[in-house]
Amino acid sequence: MAERLAGKRALVTQANDFMGPATVEVFREEGAEVLVDTRDLRDAGACDAAVSEAGRVDVLVANLASPNYGGTATTDLRDADWRTPFDMMVHALHRLTRAVLPQMIERRAGKIVVYGSASALKGMRTLAAYSAARAAQVGYVQAVGVEVAPHNVQVNLIAQNYVENPDYYPPELMERESFKRSLKRQVPAGRLATPREDALLAVFLASEESNFFVGQAIPFSGGWVQ
Numbered sequence: 001m002a003e004r005l006a007g008k009r010a011l012v013t014q015a016n017d018f019m020g021p022a023t024v025e026v027f028r029e030e031g032a033e034v035l036v037d038t039r040d041l042r043d044a045g046a047c048d049a050a051v052s053e054a055g056r057v058d059v060l061v062a063n064l065a066s067p068n069y070g071g072t073a074t075t076d077l078r079d080a081d082w083r084t085p086f087d088m089m090v091h092a093l094h095r096l097t098r099a100v101l102p103q104m105i106e107r108r109a110g111k112i113v114v115y116g117s118a119s120a121l122k123g124m125r126t127l128a129a130y131s132a133a134r135a136a137q138v139g140y141v142q143a144v145g146v147e148v149a150p151h152n153v154q155v156n157l158i159a160q161n162y163v164e165n166p167d168y169y170p171p172e173l174m175e176r177e178s179f180k181r182s183l184k185r186q187v188p189a190g191r192l193a194t195p196r197e198d199a200l201l202a203v204f205l206a207s208e209e210s211n212f213f214v215g216q217a218i219p220f221s222g223g224w225v226q
Helices: 020-029 046-054 079-107 128-151 177-186 195-206
Strands: 009-012 033-036 059-063 110-117 153-160 217-220
Touching (some): 009 020, 009 046, 020 033, 020 059, 046 079, 059 079, 079 153, 110 128, 110 195, 128 153, 128 217, 153 195, 195 217
Parallel strands (some): 009 033, 009 059, 059 110, 153 217
């Protein structure tokens, strides 16, 4: 079977965290030259530097995550905790996109794949800051997606939830019977997705197979949101 990303140069941000490791592995399997970036993208100029140092970027994988402050009531949410998800996931997304788009528009070819969250599509208690930032990502992808589609650049987002990740689903949580019951009750698929399954969707969005997908927020949550 032909490698779906053969000849593509893919820049993956936060490559050591969240969906980074699985994405790097699967993209390399599919023939991509993966450019790994692990810097703190909140730093001034970090996004511009990441793109500049990468050189040609055929695919930007905006793998951006932040603390979710789950369990904090909105009335107790501090200004700093409100700002952090926006600094890490929204402002960084714009700066990365702004930096990489000129070369993609000039070549009339490019893909931007954003790992987002299904919390942007369905309300969840005590996740106001995180959900708002994730929803901002969706609005951004929708707007930029239709803006750059005439240049043959596709921007899309994976709205995920219930994907295995030690930060969100540590082993001690997954072993609890109450968690297993909750999973079967809330997720029609009855299980967590593997990071590999998620990364394979990113491969599709990074490949030429997705050329007719424009500004989409695609749920990936086992039926939790549709």
